[in-house]
Amino acid sequence: MDFDANTHRCTILIDQQLPAGLAMNAASIIGISFGKLPGNLVGPNQQSQDGVDYPGVIYAPLAQSCKTYEEYGERIADAHSDQIELVALGLIGPKKKITRLTGNLKLYR
Numbered sequence: 708m709d710f711d712a713n714t715h716r717c718t719i720l721i722d723q724q725l726p727a728g729l730a731m732n733a734a735s736i737i738g739i740s741f742g743k744l745p746g747n748l749v750g751p752n753q754q755s756q757d758g759v760d761y762p763g764v765i766y767a768p769l770a771q772s773c774k775t776y777e778e779y780g781e782r783i784a785d786a787h788s789d790q791i792e793l794v795a796l797g798l799i800g801p802k803k804k805i806t807r808l809t810g811n812l813k814l815y816r
Contacts, residue, residue: 716805717741721815722794729771730815733795741797753780759788767791 710717719737721730740762753761761783769791773779783791798805 710799714802715800716802717797717799718805718809719797720795720809720812725794730795734815737795737797741799753783755783755786755788755791757787759791761791767793 719734721733725733755761769782769786770779773782798808
């Protein structure tokens with residue numbers, strides 16, 4: 708996909724229960740994953756044990772203690788998708804659709 712700011716929007720959604728430091732870390736990780744769209748700035752997609760695809764880097768408690776991307780990949784591969792708690796996610800796509808999904812959500816404060 709070629710991102711065009713006139714027709715596309717990207718938004719990061721973060722669990723409001725996350726402490727500020729973890730929320731900012733989640734936002735930076737999701738932002739890095741957005742960078743994968745125009746090129747290969749981050750590692751390959753990962754797949755859970757049951758075949759759910761996680762594009763780029765995900766931010767989940769499962770990943771917080773990993774020391775390497777390889778360890779992260781191994782943990783994802785060994786986990787079933789219903790065991791992977793997502794605390795942040797990024798949406799990118801047509802501006803109208805993303806705005807409709809997220810337009811009424813509060814900004815991070």
